[in-house]
Amino acid sequence: MAGTLGDVFDADGVVWTPISPGLAKVRRLIAALLNTVGVVVFSVLAVLFTPWLWIGSALLVATFAWEWWLIGRQVGAWGYAERADDLMIRHGVMFRALVVVPYGRMQFVDVQAGPIDRLFDVAHVQLHTASAGTDARIPGLNAQEAARLRDRLASRGEARLAGL
Amino acid sequence: MTQPPEPGSSTAPPPPEPGLPAYSGLADGEWHLMHPATPLLRSWQVIAVVLLFVVQSFGNDFIAGDADFEGPHVAGRWLLGGGAVLLLIVLAGVGLAFASWRATRFRVLDEALELHTGILFRQQRRARLDRMQAVDVVQPFLARLLGLARLTVEVAGGKESNVALSFLREDDARVLRNHLLASAAGVRYDGPEAPEAPERSTLEVPVGRLILSLLVSGPAIGFVGGVLVLAGISLWIGHPGPLAGSFAPLLGAAGMLWTRFSNGFGFRIADSPDGLRLRYGLLEQRTQTVPPGRVQAVRLSQGLLWRQLGWWTVHVNIAGYGGDDNDSESGSTLLPVGPKVEAVGVLALVLPDLGVRPGENPWDVVDAGLTGAGPAANFLTAPRRSRWVDPISWGRSGVRVTDQAVLIRSGRIYRHLDIVPHARTQSLGLTQGPLQRRLGLASFTMHSTAGPVSPTASHLDQAEASELIAVQSIRAEQARKASGPERWMERSGPQASGHLQQPGEPT
Structure with a gap:
């Protein structure tokens, strides 16, 4: 897992935790639902008006295949690491990003889960600092893991409490 | 709840509690109302608009009435009805403002400032004084004519995260500000009023x-x-x-x-033990006090047009100001315009010790950051191959890390130098797009609070950027542990007096 993203986004001695594969299922399901709606609409219109509109349906199916593959890559690229003093999060395949958030700078932690997320036992954790620029999001954790991470971050933040 | 005494009445001053310093005036821990002229100041816009409307429509009606005498009674009735409606609007506006004034009350506790507002939807807000980011005394034009002022305490909570006391008498606002600053600093004073911290090294535009x-x-x-x-x-x-x-x-x-x-207009910046004092404004006059350690990031910038004149402008990020209403620059300007010496002098007020290596002149480092390019003064510069993604500024964009702060310079046409103290680092980021990946480059970002400064060093060598983020997270951690207490007067050592050390003058 650690080697796939190259050395730049990989610090020495950091063990990256992958996020839950449930997130891929959630995103694929949403993509499937949206594409199905589109395909149905195009198919009905094709039957009613002109067979040229089958091209639209075919394109949507092709898009879905591409999304399927992309979601797998994107979810595989997300990772986080709890270090002694900070939390590291990395994500992205084409546009890669790495964020380092010190525990002492954390203002609050959000845990969110939508209806489809809950079907697959997935929750999203987001850390907030005083900066709006901090994009410290960990999507797709198991609900227990999310709760554990939230409590752990909160306690670590409290231990290293700093002002601004 | 007992009826709070009016701030203007001096009939029965509350007896000082034994053991505590005798705070007089508004800072006695009791509930106070705002100044009685507040409803008028708040609703003058409504009144003015209605008056304007009345004058305009009456004028039109009279002109129309002169030409048309066929239905004077009807016109008169219309006028009467319209007048009654307008009167009702004015009365409702004034009444509402009055009721809102009656419902607004505040009290100053040892640790916090509490403000209760609202008639139907009540809001109770309590701001901890040790989390205070800045205190402003604002005088809009009309309030200035009446000798009133608004006291605003900024806390770091994003948008509209302030406690605004509007309006107080100007002197009361000033005394209360000094008291709040003294409380937040952890200073106990004797006597009825908090002394105003002396100002030094004033700079005017x-x-x-x-x-x-x-x-x-x-x-x-x-x-x-x-x-x-x-x-x-x-x-x-x-x-x-x-x-x-x-x-x-x-x-x-x-x-x-x-x-x-x-x-x-009339911009003036001074240094005091309570922090930076800014004063400016033509019609609306503002006095800002930013306690030490509240500045999150500094940006010195110079447009192409100012280059011949050698002028710079200085902006800062202060938590609490940033998310404010109209423009992000309101309240965040430390120097609207000034020569390089003054801009660096202002920087020295914010960051007295730049933490350069022994034997190195801080002025040279800042100068290289302001106007220089290339690896002079140990700047880590974007490599030559980055000209493919940044053909103009590639030689200039760079980073210099000192013991105290990170200096990020960018822009060849519109020059910027961003400075973030290590102790004020929120979080760090590293990004790489597909083009950068092919060229082996990465951009380094320091996330600061909302405001005009957003420090980013673009297109550094990826190995160097990776090392920078690793080292920088450790530095920030150490700086946080070593940073002074929130109550800035409680720190020990010589810097308690706010000793100002200029980072070298031009020789």
Whole structure:
């Protein structure tokens, strides 16, 4: 897992935790639902008006295949690491990003889960600092893991409490 | 709840509790109302609009009535009815403002400031004084005429995260500000009033320089150029359409210039043990106090037009100001315009010790950051291959890390130097797009609180950027542990007096 993203986004001695594969299922399901709606609409219109509109349906199916593959890559690229003093999060395949958030700078932690997320036992954790620029999001954790991470971050933040 | 005494009445001062310093005035821990003139100041806009409307419509009606005498009774009734409705609107406005004034009360505790507002939807807000980011005394034009002022305590909570006491008597506001600053600093004082911290090393912006700086700024050039071009076109086609049609954008540019002028008018910055003191404003006068350690990031910038004049402007990020209403620069300007020496002097007020290596002149480092390019003064510069993604500024964008702060310079045409103290680092980021990946580059970002400064070092060598983020997270951690207490007067050592050390003057 650690080697796939190259050395730049990989610090020495950091063990990256992958996020839950449930997130891929959630995103694929949403993509499937949206594409199905589109395909149905195009198919009905094709039957009613002109067979040229089958091209639209075919394109949507092709898009879905591409999304399927992309979601797998994107979810595989997300990772986080709890270090002694900070939390590291990395994500992205084409546009890669790495964020380092010190525990002492954390203002609050959000845990969110939508209806489809809950079907697959997935929750999203987001850390907030005083900066709006901090994009410290960990999507797709198991609900227990999310709760554990939230409590752990909160306690670590409290231990290293700093002002601004 | 007992009826709070009015701030103006001096009939029965509360007896001082034994064992505590005798705080008089508003800072006695009791509930207070705002100044009784507040409802008028709050609702004067409504009154003015209605009056304007009345004058205008009555005028029209009289003109119309002169020409048409067929139904005077009907017209009279209409006038009466309209007048009654307008009177009702005015009364409702004033009544509402009065009720809101009655419902607004505040009290000053040892640790916090509490404000209760609202009639139907009540709000109770409590701001911890040790989390105070800045204190402003603001005097809008009308309030200034009446000798009133608004006291605003900024806390770091994003948008609208302040406690605004409007309006108090000007002297009361000032005394209360000093008390709040003393409490937040952890200072106990004797006597009835908190002493005002003495100011030092004052710097003023002359009006002439301000006007000249606005004349050679982008909006002014755009305004004049736009007027000339459009007037030319209008003359050419013999129709005033183009000039009249673009009235709104021209007015916008003029408004921008006016805002900058009125906000820079009489600008004055001083240093005091309570932090930075800023004072400015033409019609609306503001006095800001930013306690030490509250500045999150500094940006010195210079547009192309100011280069010949050697002028710079200084902005800062302060938590609490950033998310504010209109423009992100309101309240965040430390120097509207000034020569390099003054800009660096202001930087020295914010960051007295730049933490350069022994034997190195801080002035050289800052100078290299302001105007330099290439690896001078140990700047880590974007490599030559980054010219493919940044053909203009590649030699200039760079980073220098000192013991105290990170200096990030960027922009060859519009020059910037961003400085973030290690202790104020929120979080760090590293990003890499597909092009950068092919070239082996990565961009390094320091996330700061909302405000005009957003420090990013673009297109560094990826190995160097990776090392930078690793080292920087450790530095920030150490700086946080070593940083002083929130109550800035409780720290020990010589810097408690706020000793100002200039980072080297030009020789």
